[in-house]
Amino acid sequence: MPDVGGIASERLRSFIERIERLEEEKAALAADIRDVFAEAKGTGFDTKVMRQVIKLRKMESNDRQELETMLELYMAALGMIPSSGVDQNEAAE
Structure with a gap:
């Protein structure tokens, strides 16, 4: 052609x-x-949990740790889990 x-x-x-x-x-x-x-x-x-585990396993260790830290911070700010030493007002900012 x-x-x-x-x-x-x-x-x-x-x-x-x-x-x-x-x-x-x-x-x-x-x-x-x-x-x-x-x-x-x-x-x-x-x-659903398996898919989340697969997603987390694909991530670099540092990125995964950062995500987990931010997730915990947001959940604590919303009162979904006990605060881990983070001031509620500070977390809400």
Whole structure:
């Protein structure tokens, strides 16, 4: 296939077809992941918590610690947990 309007048609087709194959693989992997979550749920595991654990495991240790600290601070500011030495007024600012 010749170039059309300065576009290498065969090269473009190759890229498009590769992307389409990868999208198909991605869909198959997503289905496999759903199956694993369904299996875990059937065994009694809480899949929402599992998803959160997976998200946390992907994070760097420092980022995870910062997130946990901020979460604790916000929850303490809202009275959801006992304050951990943080002044309630200071936390609300």
